[in-house]
Amino acid sequence: MRQRCTDTLDCGAFYAQCVRTGEHELGPSFQTITTIHQRDSEALAEPRSRPPMPMTTSTQPLPTRSPCPRSTGRS
Structure with a gap:
């Protein structure tokens, strides 16, 4: 594929076009x-x-979390 793609784009212009067209910033x-x-x-x-x-x-163990409390269905 690299041998077929012989034209090179300017990356700065590519990123600027992304911002101008609103695609990505x-x-x-x-x-x-x-x-x-x-x-x-x-x-x-x-x-x-x-x-x-x-x-x-x-060598310190990672902190652990207690399990999430179960819902009792009461409000």
Whole structure:
């Protein structure tokens, strides 16, 4: 598919068009597409890679919640 999609779109213009047309208004954290390749009716987007989430080493147990009380049907 990448070989067929030879035209490249400007991602900034893509996100600006989404706002203008009222489709989406995404903040910077959600603008993860770095490159868009297209042709006719096909498009291929390349997302920004994210750094891996750090592992936690906590030995503390997670907090627990008591179960929801059952409804008695009385008001």
